[in-house]
Amino acid sequence: MIAIGLLGPIEIRVDGQAVPVGGPGRRAITAALALERGAVVPVHQLVDSIWPDAPPATAVTKVQGHIWALRRELARAGGCPASGALQTQAPGYRLDAGTARTDLATFTGLTAEAARHPGPDGAATRIGLLQRALELWRGPAFGDVPAPAIQAAAAGLEERRMCALEDLAEALLALRRYDEAVSTMDALVLRQPFRERAWECLMRGHLGGGRPAAALGAYHEIRRLFADELGIVPGQRLRTLAGAIQRDQGR
Missing domain, CATH: 1.10.10.10 (Winged helix-like DNA-binding domain superfamily/Winged helix DNA-binding domain)
Structure with missing residues (x-):
């Protein structure tokens, strides 16, 4: 083989x-x-x-x-x-x-199988499958092939890798493994700071772990990034989550 x-x-x-x-x-x-x-x-x-x-x-x-x-x-x-x-x-x-x-075909199969186990009942299975899929990565896809056509394909694969990490974080949150979700998303937002789904998982992880101030701190950081770099505000989901935390803090 x-x-x-x-x-x-x-x-x-x-x-x-x-x-x-x-x-x-x-x-x-x-x-x-x-x-x-x-x-x-x-x-x-x-x-x-x-x-x-x-x-x-x-x-x-x-x-x-x-x-x-x-x-x-x-x-x-x-x-x-x-x-x-x-x-x-x-x-x-x-x-x-x-x-x-190819390891790419294996990654594709594992992530597809993970998607067939939705909801809280499938979270443990999803975690195992997604961890196996992510362990296949040894660095950026096609890391030693500078050809533009191949690097364009590599960019698409990197997006799939980031989505798998976010899927993993959501499964961890479903099982209340908050610190693991925070650790996973901390690393992701350092590499990809404009991924709102990753920031939402990070905020939820802090909130579930009893750290509402850290959750709000994460929101303030993405709000600053979006304002400084893109001239926009975070999306509705993040704003709603931050508002709910602020209301709870004010009680």
Whole structure:
């Protein structure tokens, strides 16, 4: 079995043995094929993944060379079954989904399964599934592939990662694991300070943990950030939550 790691620097393993991926061009091709695992990726798309602006006249030949080199490394690690996973199929190439798996596909499956266990009764199951999904991340997706097309895909994956963290925090809140939710969201808002859902989870975590002043402090911080950086006020949900805390504090 070929395992391709996309949630961090590109990795390829065959039956647990690391396979050299090569330079930027080969990493970009690996990323493009793995993103479309099971589907044919046209040659022109692979060319664009390496040279988005002005591909050289020899671009197609260079892509063919990268494919040959990847097959050679796969064959060294796992013989013909491994190299055969990288298939030629007009108008391009295809990574066989039955032979190659990716951490991205595993992440997608775990988060989808978590969503099938809604509400307080499913919170413990969601926590376990989401923690397993988030543990797959070794850093920014495609961290060593600077190609613009691949980085555009990476931005979408990062958004999915942030949503999974927020889903985890909400499940923790449902089980009254307030300090864990606060810790999770503290880290998230430091990285993504304009995520209102994360700030709401953070406020609710402080409130559930008996720290209404800290909850209001979090609200004042996002209100300041929004005013200074965006010229707007926080959304209705945050304003309503802050108002409810202030009324309780005034009693």
